Amino acid sequence: MRAVIAAAAAVATLALTAPAHGTPSHPAPGSDGVGDPLFPTLGNGGYDVRHYDLSFDFTPVTYDFAATMRIRARATQDLSSFNLDVDSLAIDRITVNGAPATWEIGPGKTGQELTVTPARPLRERRSFDVEVAYHGNGRTKPIGQPGWRYMSDGGFASAAQASRADTFAPVNDHPSDKATWTFHLTAPKGWTPAANGNLTGRRGAPGAKETWDFSLKSPMAPELMGISVNKQSYLYGRGPHGVKLRHLVPEDQREKYRPIVEETGGQLAWLEKTLGVRYPFDTYGVQIVRDGYGDALENQTLSLFGPGWFERPTYSTTMVHELTHQWFGDSVTPATWQDAWMNEGPAVYYAAVWADQKGFQRIEEKMKAAYEKLDAVRKTDGPPGKPTGLGGFNIYDGAAVSLYALRQQIGQDQFDAVMKAWLTKHRHGNATTQDFIDNAVKVTGDASVRTFLNHWLFDLDNPPMPGHPDWGVTP
Known part of the structure; x- marks a missing residue:
C-alpha cells in the first residue's frame, strides 16, 4: 500500500512540475548578455520583460533612496536562474512569483550582474513576476558610467543612455527589450517629481512626503527612462489633435522658459507634416534643468535639456532634433546598438531641414561639410551602419549624409514614402539596418536601392554623392 501511495505521489509531483506541451524540462541559466555587436554583455537572455513598476523614494540633498522594482516578464526558455543589470544598488530582498529567491551580484563590463535563482525553475513561455527591494545613494560612484545628473538644489535628473538605467533600478538594460x-x-512636499508618460495622481506618504504616480502605456527601452526630483514646475499646453503637452522648468524661471516650451506645439505640427506620420505617443514635453546637465537627450515623451542650449539663437534646431527621436529611436527602436545610426541620422537630417527652412543654415552646406569629413x-570609427562605438560623427552627421544621399538618389516623394512606411511598419517595435534597407527596396520597387544603401552604410570610402559630382573629401 505504501508503494502504491508513493507511486501515486510521484505521478502527481511529475504532473505539477512537467513543462507545458509534455516536453521534458531542462532549466538552464539565462545568458548574461544579448550578444550586442558593440556591447555583448548588455542586457540578458532567457526572458522578455512586459512591464516595469518602479517605486522610488528619494531624499533630496543627501541623495539617499529606497526603492522597489516589480517586473512582469515572460520566459523564453526553461530558466534555472536569470540576470538583471544593476550598478551600485544594495539589494535587500527578492521574490519570484511571491516566493523568496536567492541572488548574488557579480562584476559586469558596464556595471554589475544580479543573478536571481527562483525557488522553482521557470517554464518557457510562462509569465513570471519579480520583486526586488533595494536601496542606495545617488552619489555613490558606479562601476560603469554615471546615470545620475546632480542639480544645485539637491535634486537629480536621469540621463540613462546607453546603459545607465541600472544605476537607478534592476532592469534588462538593452534596447531590444522594451516594456510598458x-x-x-x-519626495518631500515642496519637491516635484517627473517621469515618462502621464501623471496619473498624487497621494500623501509618511514623513511629510508625497508620492506622484506616472503611467507610460507605450513600450520603452530602459535607456530612455526619464525620472527626476527637483525644485521644478509643470507648464501645460496642447499640441496637434489634442496631444497633451507638459513641460518642466526650474520653478523660479517659469516666465523665462514659458515662451520657449510653447514653441513645442508648432514643432510637433511641423514634424507630423514633414514625416506624414502622427506623433507616436499621447503626451510630450521638454524638461529644462537649472544646471548639472549640459547635453540634450530624447527621454521618451520627456526630452531633457541643459540650460546652455537656450542661450543660442538656433536652440529650436536642438529641440527638433530631440523631438524627431520620439519617432526615430523611441517609437522605432534599434534592435542593436550597431543600428544606432537609425536614431541619430534622421534626428540630424530633419533638424537640418528645419534649420534650412528657418534660415539658420542651408542643408546643402551642412551636408557637403559632413560628406567631406x-x-x-x-x-577610423567605422561607416555609419557599422560603427566601432557610440557617439561618433559617423552615426550622427555621417548617417544624415547617407539619408541625404538616398533622397538625392530616389527623389523627395519616394524618400518621404520610404520614411513614412518605416515609421508605420515598425511603430513601437524594434528593427535592424537590414529591415531599413528592405523597406526602402520594397517602397521604391527598385532593387538597386539595396546596393546603393549597402555602399553608403557599410563602405570604408564615401560613395559619390548623387547630384553633386563636385563634392570631394577633406585631404
Missing part, C-alpha cells in the same frame, strides 16, 4: 512602465516617485571617419 509605471512609476511611483516619492565622413570619408576619413569611416576608416
Whole structure:
C-alpha cells in the first residue's frame, strides 16, 4: 500500500512540475548578455520583460533612496536562474512569483550582474513576476558610467543612455527589450517629481512626503527612462489633435522658459507634416534643468535639456532634433546598438531641414561639410551602419549624409514614402539596418536601392554623392 501511495505521489509531483506541451524540462541559466555587436554583455537572455513598476523614494540633498522594482516578464526558455543589470544598488530582498529567491551580484563590463535563482525553475513561455527591494545613494560612484545628473538644489535628473538605467533600478538594460512602465516617485512636499508618460495622481506618504504616480502605456527601452526630483514646475499646453503637452522648468524661471516650451506645439505640427506620420505617443514635453546637465537627450515623451542650449539663437534646431527621436529611436527602436545610426541620422537630417527652412543654415552646406569629413571617419570609427562605438560623427552627421544621399538618389516623394512606411511598419517595435534597407527596396520597387544603401552604410570610402559630382573629401 505504501508503494502504491508513493507511486501515486510521484505521478502527481511529475504532473505539477512537467513543462507545458509534455516536453521534458531542462532549466538552464539565462545568458548574461544579448550578444550586442558593440556591447555583448548588455542586457540578458532567457526572458522578455512586459512591464516595469518602479517605486522610488528619494531624499533630496543627501541623495539617499529606497526603492522597489516589480517586473512582469515572460520566459523564453526553461530558466534555472536569470540576470538583471544593476550598478551600485544594495539589494535587500527578492521574490519570484511571491516566493523568496536567492541572488548574488557579480562584476559586469558596464556595471554589475544580479543573478536571481527562483525557488522553482521557470517554464518557457510562462509569465513570471519579480520583486526586488533595494536601496542606495545617488552619489555613490558606479562601476560603469554615471546615470545620475546632480542639480544645485539637491535634486537629480536621469540621463540613462546607453546603459545607465541600472544605476537607478534592476532592469534588462538593452534596447531590444522594451516594456510598458509605471512609476511611483516619492519626495518631500515642496519637491516635484517627473517621469515618462502621464501623471496619473498624487497621494500623501509618511514623513511629510508625497508620492506622484506616472503611467507610460507605450513600450520603452530602459535607456530612455526619464525620472527626476527637483525644485521644478509643470507648464501645460496642447499640441496637434489634442496631444497633451507638459513641460518642466526650474520653478523660479517659469516666465523665462514659458515662451520657449510653447514653441513645442508648432514643432510637433511641423514634424507630423514633414514625416506624414502622427506623433507616436499621447503626451510630450521638454524638461529644462537649472544646471548639472549640459547635453540634450530624447527621454521618451520627456526630452531633457541643459540650460546652455537656450542661450543660442538656433536652440529650436536642438529641440527638433530631440523631438524627431520620439519617432526615430523611441517609437522605432534599434534592435542593436550597431543600428544606432537609425536614431541619430534622421534626428540630424530633419533638424537640418528645419534649420534650412528657418534660415539658420542651408542643408546643402551642412551636408557637403559632413560628406567631406565622413570619408576619413569611416576608416577610423567605422561607416555609419557599422560603427566601432557610440557617439561618433559617423552615426550622427555621417548617417544624415547617407539619408541625404538616398533622397538625392530616389527623389523627395519616394524618400518621404520610404520614411513614412518605416515609421508605420515598425511603430513601437524594434528593427535592424537590414529591415531599413528592405523597406526602402520594397517602397521604391527598385532593387538597386539595396546596393546603393549597402555602399553608403557599410563602405570604408564615401560613395559619390548623387547630384553633386563636385563634392570631394577633406585631404
